[in-house]
């Protein structure tokens with residue numbers, strides 16, 4: 010999409026991000042989640058991005074920290090959540106651009122994988138696969154298919170990365 014600028018969020022964007030996330034989800038819950046992540050130790054500033062079109066914020070995405078717990082160890086991993094595009098700008102490639110840039114940054118940082126909970130029909134195109142196929146368990150809400158828990162394997166991935174994804178306490182208040 011021409012003219013689309015993807016850049017890290019800045020404090021001056023916070024109010025506009027709140028409006029756009031609430032509009033995309035038609036709920037304040039995800040806007041609250043964004044703010045809770047931002048003030049938590051799991052926030053990763055360089056992977057919290059906005060999409061700007063002609064000076065207007067039209068999209069937002071966050072990758073932040075989580076834990077992969079196996080029987081023998083806990084390893085820090087990252088997850089993508091939430092992803093939001095302003096209603097008037099949906100289905101124009103903004104979400105795709107945000108996912109591609111933010112997962113590219115995760116790869117450059119040496120992250121082995123990114124997990125997400127979301128529609129497989131959407132995330133498959135970026136290379137996300139059902140997490141259980143790779144020995145990674147993500148507990149999804151009762152109404153969601155098991156395939157909603159997905160993983161994108163990056164350059165530093167190795168098959169020893171198995172276990173259950175544990176979200177930080179920040180997410181507890183938002184669990185469905």
Ligand SMILES: CC(C)(COP(=O)(O)OP(=O)(O)OC[C@H]1O[C@@H](n2cnc3c(N)ncnc32)[C@H](O)[C@@H]1OP(=O)(O)O)[C@@H](O)C(=O)NCCC(=O)NCCS
Nearest residue numbers: 033034092093094099100101102103104105127128130131
């Ligand atoms: C889901 C969302 C982030 C997608 O962003 P977007 O900028 O509209 O998506 P894109 O334009 O990059 O979409 C590209 C493709 O995904 C498809 N798509 C968009 N939303 C989709 C959805 N919810 N499910 C499946 N496919 C979807 C589009 O049809 C398009 O497919 P095509 O290229 O084959 O026509 C955006 O619609 C949104 O903010 N929705 C409300 C919030 C939400 O549900 N967030 C996801 C949380 S996991």
